[in-house]
Amino acid sequence: xxxxxxxxxxxxxxxxxxxTHHVLVRRAEQHLxxxxxxxxxxxxxxxxxxxxxxxxxxxxxxxxxxxLNEKQxxxxxxxxxxxxxxxxxxxxxxxxxxxxxxNRLSDEQFIIAINSL
Numbered sequence: 001x002x003x004x005x006x007x008x009x010x011x012x013x014x015x016x017x018x019x020t021h022h023v024l025v026r027r028a029e030q031h032l033x034x035x036x037x038x039x040x041x042x043x044x045x046x047x048x049x050x051x052x053x054x055x056x057x058x059x060x061x062x063x064x065x066x067x068l069n070e071k072q073x074x075x076x077x078x079x080x081x082x083x084x085x086x087x088x089x090x091x092x093x094x095x096x097x098x099x100x101x102x103n104r105l106s107d108e109q110f111i112i113a114i115n116s117l
Contacts (some may be wrong), residue, residue, distance in 0.1 A: 022088045028053040
């Protein structure tokens with residue numbers, strides 16, 4: 001039997017979210033800061049130039065060409081930059097504590113889930 005306190009309907013965060021919204025964003029920022037070959041210049045309608053790095057190109061360059069899979073790459077980046085996981089945890093902390101966005105089951109939902117087994 002699993003304690004009700006740890007039962008959830010579904011996870012509010014995933015490894016994929018960590019990878020996409022934290023690791024890739026950080027790598028894009030680093031490419032922009034260092035002006036690497038992955039930085040593209042786009043001219044907007046008003047004539048301003050915006051620098052961009054595409055996540056798809058980071059995946060291609062840093063994962064596929066290095067022989068790593070995504071899991072290995074994320075682990076490597078997290079070990080190299082532990083603040084990534086700390087930032088991710090801080091970003092989801094509010095969601096887990098907020099009763100409107102939490103994924104914990106209410107007593108009623110828990111009873112329904114147990115009865116449906």
